[in-house]
Amino acid sequence: MSDELPEQFDLVVIGTGFPESCIAAAASRIGKTVLHIDPNDYYGDVWSSFNLEALNQLLEQPSPSLLNASYTWHDAATETNWTREALLAKSRRFSLDLCPRIAYSNGELVKLLIKSNICRYAEFRALDHVCMLYNDELVSVPCSRSDVFNTKTLSIVEKRLLMKFLTACADNGEDKCNEDTLAFRGRTFQEYLEAQKVTPKIASCVLQAIAMCNANTSFEVGMQRTQRFLGSLGRYGNTPFLFPMYGCGELPQCFCRLCAVYGGIYCLKRSVDNICQATDSQELLLSSAGKTLRATHVVSAPGYLPGMVCELQPHISRGLFIASSALGSEELNKGGGGVNLLRLLADEGKREAVLLQLSHYSGTCPEGLFIFHLTTPAVSNDPAADLAVFTSQIFKAPAPQILYSAYFTLTTPTNTALSPVKSVYCTAAPAYELDYDAAIENAHQIFSQLYTDAEFLPRAPDPEEIVVEGEDPSALNENSLPEDLRAQLQEMDITE
Amino acid sequence: MAKTYDYLFKLLLIGDSGVGKTCILFRFSEDAFNTTFISTIGIDFKIRTIELDNKKIKLQIWDTAGQERFRTITTAYYRGAMGIMLVYDITLEKSFENIKNWIRNIEENAAADVEKMLLGNKCELNDKRQVSKERGEQLAIEYGIKFMETSAKASINVEEAFLTLASDIKAKTEKRMEANNPPKGGHQLKLTESRTKDSWLSRCSLL
Numbered sequence: 001m002s003d004e005l006p007e008q009f010d011l012v013v014i015g016t017g018f019p020e021s022c023i024a025a026a027a028s029r030i031g032k033t034v035l036h037i038d039p040n041d042y043y044g045d046v047w048s049s050f051n052l053e054a055l056n057q058l059l060e061q062p063s064p065s066l067l068n069a070s071y072t073w074h075d076a077a078t079e080t081n082w083t084r085e086a087l088l089a090k091s092r093r094f095s096l097d098l099c100p101r102i103a104y105s106n107g108e109l110v111k112l113l114i115k116s117n118i119c120r121y122a123e124f125r126a127l128d129h130v131c132m133l134y135n136d137e138l139v140s141v142p143c144s145r146s147d148v149f150n151t152k153t154l155s156i157v158e159k160r161l162l163m164k165f166l167t168a169c170a171d172n173g174e175d176k177c178n179e180d181t182l183a184f185r186g187r188t189f190q191e192y193l194e195a196q197k198v199t200p201k202i203a204s205c206v207l208q209a210i211a212m213c214n215a216n217t218s219f220e221v222g223m224q225r226t227q228r229f230l231g232s233l234g235r236y237g238n239t240p241f242l243f244p245m246y247g248c249g250e251l252p253q254c255f256c257r258l259c260a261v262y263g264g265i266y267c268l269k270r271s272v273d274n275i276c277q278a279t280d281s282q283e284l285l286l287s288s289a290g291k292t293l294r295a296t297h298v299v300s301a302p303g304y305l306p307g308m309v310c311e312l313q314p315h316i317s318r319g320l321f322i323a324s325s326a327l328g329s330e331e332l333n334k335g336g337g338g339v340n341l342l343r344l345l346a347d348e349g350k351r352e353a354v355l356l357q358l359s360h361y362s363g364t365c366p367e368g369l370f371i372f373h374l375t376t377p378a379v380s381n382d383p384a385a386d387l388a389v390f391t392s393q394i395f396k397a398p399a400p401q402i403l404y405s406a407y408f409t410l411t412t413p414t415n416t417a418l419s420p421v422k423s424v425y426c427t428a429a430p431a432y433e434l435d436y437d438a439a440i441e442n443a444h445q446i447f448s449q450l451y452t453d454a455e456f457l458p459r460a461p462d463p464e465e466i467v468v469e470g471e472d473p474s475a476l477n478e479n480s481l482p483e484d485l486r487a488q489l490q491e492m493d494i495t496e
Numbered sequence: 497m498a499k500t501y502d503y504l505f506k507l508l509l510i511g512d513s514g515v516g517k518t519c520i521l522f523r524f525s526e527d528a529f530n531t532t533f534i535s536t537i538g539i540d541f542k543i544r545t546i547e548l549d550n551k552k553i554k555l556q557i558w559d560t561a562g563q564e565r566f567r568t569i570t571t572a573y574y575r576g577a578m579g580i581m582l583v584y585d586i587t588l589e590k591s592f593e594n595i596k597n598w599i600r601n602i603e604e605n606a607a608a609d610v611e612k613m614l615l616g617n618k619c620e621l622n623d624k625r626q627v628s629k630e631r632g633e634q635l636a637i638e639y640g641i642k643f644m645e646t647s648a649k650a651s652i653n654v655e656e657a658f659l660t661l662a663s664d665i666k667a668k669t670e671k672r673m674e675a676n677n678p679p680k681g682g683h684q685l686k687l688t689e690s691r692t693k694d695s696w697l698s699r700c701s702l703l
Contacts, residue, residue, distance in 0.1 A: 043570055092604065121572060246575055253572035260561035261540040266568040463539050 005265065008294045009035045011450070012286060014272055015301025017045035018099075018436065019427040021255035022443035023299050024264055025118070026457045027450065034264040035293065036256065039271035043256060045301055046410055046430060047099050049249030049364070052091040055320075059406055064303050064312050065429065066098065068381055071406035080324045082369065082403050087322065095247035095364040096320060098410065099430045100356050100373040102127060102341060103242045104228060105235035109436040110242065113254075116457035121254035123245040125362050126237020128338030131328065132208040133393060134201060138328035138342070141209040143239045154201065161198050162205065168196075169226045181219070189213050189222025209341075212434070214349035243339055243356070246363040251436075258460060272298075274306050275421055284423055297450050298424045302413045305426065314378035315412035316432055317386035321372040322365070323400040327357050337361065337370055346389040351376065353390040354434060370400065377432045383407040425449065501545055501554040505665050506576050507658075508558050508606075510598050511583035512591040513565045516617040519648035520583065521559055524658050529649050548663055555662060567597075574606040578669075579613070579661045584632075586616045586645065587624040592631070599639060611668065612641045613661045619645040619652060 010032035013024040024036045042048055046065050050058060059069040075084045103109040103124070113119040129140045134153075142148040148159055172181055184192040189211055193203050207213045211226045232240030244250050260266055274287045275298060286293045303310055326333040332340060337359030344353045353376035360367040372394075379386050384407045395402065412429035425446045431438040444456050509517040522528050525542035541558040558577075563569050582598055584591040595614065602610065616632045629645055636643030642660060646653040 043568075123576070246572075250572045250575070253570040256570055257540065257561060257563075257572065260563045263562075265565065266563050267566045268568045463541050464543065 005035070005267070005291065005293070006033075007292070009033045010295070011035070011297045011299065012037070012272075012284075012293060012295040013299045014038070014304045015045050015427070016040075016043045016252055016256060016268075017047040017301050017427070018252045018255075018430075018439050019443040019446070020045070020299060020301050021252040021259070022440065022457075023427070023447050023450075025116075025255040025259040025262075026443070026447045028259040028262040028264040029116075029457055029460065030451065030454050031262075032451075034259055035267070035295070036259060036264055037267045037270040037272070037288070039269070039304060041269045043268070044249045044252045047249065047252050049095040049097045049247030052087060052094045052096065052322075052404075054091075055094075055096045055406065059408060062408070064310075065411050067312075067314065067409045067411060068383055069406070069408040070384075071404065073404055074402050075404070080401060080403075082324050084404075087369075087403060090366045093366040094322075094371075095249065096371065097248045097364075097373060098318070098408075099248060099316075100375065101248050101436060102356065102434055103244075104435050105232040105237075105240050105242055107228070107232060107435045107437065108440050109251075112440055112457060115459060116258070117460040117462065118254050118258050118457070120462075121257050122250060124236070124242040125245055125339055127239040127241040127243060127341055128237075128334075129332050129340040130209050130239050130241070131332065131340055131342040132204055133342070133344065134204050136393075138332065138394075140332055141205050143233060147238065158199055158202055161196075162202050165193075165196055165198055165202065165206065166210075166226070166230060169223060170230050172223055172227070181223075184219040187219050188215065189217045189219050190215055192219050192222070208343055208345065212343055214345065214352060216349075239341075241341060243358070243362055261460070271304065272300075272306055275424060277421060282423070284421065296423065298421075299427065299446060299450075300424065301427050302429050305424065311414040312411035313414050314381050314409045315429060316410040317376050317378040317380075317383035318408050318410060319372075319374035319383065319387045319391065320406040320408075321374070321400075321402050322404040323370045323372065323402045324368065325400045326359065326370050327355075327372065327394060327400050333359070336367065342394070344390045344393055346393070351379070351389070353387065355390070355394060369403075372400070375432070378409055381409065383409050501552040503551060503666060503669060504554045504556060505578045505662060506556050506558065507579040507581065507661065508573065508577045509560065509581050509583060510564070510569075510602065511581075512585070512588075512594050513562070515583045515585040515588070515591050516648050517581075517583050518559055520581070520615070520617060520646065520654055521557055523648040523651060523654045525557065527651070529651070544658075546659065546662060548659070548666055551666065553662055553666065555658065557658075567601075569601065569605075571605045574602070574610075577606055577610055579611040579665050580606065581613055581615055581657065581661065582641075583615045583617050584627065585618050586627045586629075586632075587618055587621050589626040592616075592627045592635075595635065609668070611661060611665050612639070613657060613664075614639070614641055614643045615657055616643070616645040617648060620647040620650040 011027045011034045013020050013034065013036045016036060016038040024034050028034045038045065056071055059071050062069045073084045075082065113122060130143055131138050132141050139153045142151045148163060154162065190207065193206055210229050211222045213222045229240050236242060270289060272286050272288045276285050278285050283294045283296060284298055286295060326337045332338055339359060339362050340357040342355040344355060353374055356373040358364045358371040365371050374387055374390060376386055376390065410430060427446065428442045447456050509521060511517055519529060521542050525544045540561050541556055543554060543556050545552055545554045560569060580602060582595055584595055614632060614636045616627060633643050644653045644657045646657055648654055
């Protein structure tokens with residue numbers, strides 16, 4: 001097989017971040033010829049995970065999509081054996097995300113992975129606890145029925161109230177003229193909650209952790225989020241959330257793998273220097289590394305399109321901490337540490353941040369260490385200052401022993417990225433969201449513009465279901481075949 | 497459904513384009529050889545169950561899906577792999593030289609204790625040989641791994657190679673299990689794994 005790149009493609013995708021990889025996989029899956037390139041020498045772009053050394057290198061050389069970067073060692077102050085040298089010696093055991101996310105067990109990402117069968121490339125860890133801060137104390141929000149029975153956080157009366165409230169939420173909407181809730185349309189979810197006469201602690205549970213609301217969240221949105229939370233319970237593990245093993249950087253790679261399995265070609269460390277419309281056809285001409293490629297369509301991550309000045313603004317402020325102890329009580333960190341979620345509020349609920357604690361069970365750090373990912377919508381060009389109001393809430397006595405901290409800003413283009421050249425599409429920068437809903441929506445939408453009416457990532461058959469030319473199909477277990485193939489097989493038997 | 501095997505091992509094939517990784521995979525899994533496999537899309541791993549010491553071992557063998565072509569194997573490819581077949585072509589010096597790079601790539605991305613084996617493929621083409629058997633043996637000794645010359649086309653040593661690798665992994669796995677230290681994994685999402693109908697919240701009149 002030659003190492004020469006073909007010259008003609010249906011689609012060239014620039015950048016291997018999450019939405020680009022989705023589009024590449026979806027196009028390849030329906031038989032389009034795809035070239036997928038990335039100027040970086042790693043997969044995932046700003047959606048990638050890095051080992052400790054690689055993260056430091058990245059932070060030392062900020063790019064337009066990652067600004068205001070810095071990192072600090074705090075090892076001198078510690079009494080643990082985790083010195084800077086000890087951490088760096090285990091550098092490769094870290095998988096540090098720029099864009100940490102979690103997935104609702106019944107959310108868009110999980111549905112897409114299952115529907116497309118890309119789930120065979122990924123592994124997940126169910127989150128151990130969904131937490132909230134109540135009266136300065138970190139407590140676990142009961143998620144399962146046994147949680148509610150066993151929790152010491154709530155009194156008997158509160159348990160009843162919480163169950164009653166959540167049951168009402170789960171049922172809401174089934175009866176269209178639900179008189180109880182009709183009155184709250186157009187008002188806030190908090191007003192609805194107050195009207196249910198729940199205790200302040202229950203209100204906290206619901207607002208902070210379950211509905212993930214603030215004071216201004218509308219009744220409809222709050223209800224929808226509560227139902228999403230409830231709808232993802234009892235599927236895998238104790239909470240409604242999953243975290244991808246080895247970090248979120250694995251996910252774009254899973255889509256890339258599918259693209260490659262269907263014939264997509266991958267080239268890292270490769271960029272496009274120029275794009276123009278061909279004079280003799282509808283195609284686009286791309287010059288890349290001294291070569292001219294022809295493509296019907298081009299999809300690019302923001303910032304990688306040549307000749308397109310893209311003004312960027314701070315979008316997400318990130319903090320990343322490595323510690324030698326976990327956050328919260330022993331109860332929250334049974335068996336060596338949990339993978340826990342905590343949503344933080346500040347400024348009377350006007351600002352929020354998401355804290356994700358990862359233990360070695362997530363495959364992202366060595367045993368005995370913990371990673372804290374802190375994420376908030378950017379309000380300035382100083383990520384540490386943006387996050388100070390949240391770090392002060394969590395890193396106080398008895399605070400986890402922080403060994404390393406890093407801060408950076410992720411950016412987004414100010415203008416809706418409209419390309420000057422027709423047939424060139426730009427994906428969106430990572431949004432501030434818990435799951436991947438917006439990213440999937442973005443990918444799906446671009447895919448639909450490229451290929452109207454084509455199905456977005458239909459199920460890829462399992463290897464056992466594929467009959468290769470020259471193979472004896474009857475050697476396969478007939479019953480494990482999909483119905484259409486089984487019918488074909490039976491037809492063959494008859495004709496023979 | 498009852499488990500039909502005692503162990504499940506994930507194995508990888510690594511090496512330059514065109515050394516015959518896919519052919520080795522098909523020789524072992526289907527006992528077939530066909531030069532048109534290359535154009536077969538949609539296949540990323542093959543499964544074959546073997547028996548060793550009365551244990552049923554399900555081997556899940558992953559192909560590179562062509563991502564090795566421009567040295568762009570994803571790091572995710574290496575996750576959870578327990579054994580790796582490093583393949584070169586005895587008629588192509590370059591593919592042998594590149595084994596060093598592939599080993600570096602494995603060291604960077606795979607688990608530290610992954611079992612490795614070196615295969616010099618296309619040994620039926622002796623008249624076109626560029627890499628002597630001794631050099632292959634020497635390199636394997638250098639890395640402390642096992643070595644075999646194989647031919648997917650003439651069906652030489654392919655079966656033996658996989659059985660050797662599987663048996664080494666089995667020995668290692670059983671040793672670890674005796675030490676009572678099984679590796680900890682996560683969830684794999686399953687189509688069939690559906691929510692218990694009516695979750696705990698709906699119609700709960702107890703509380």
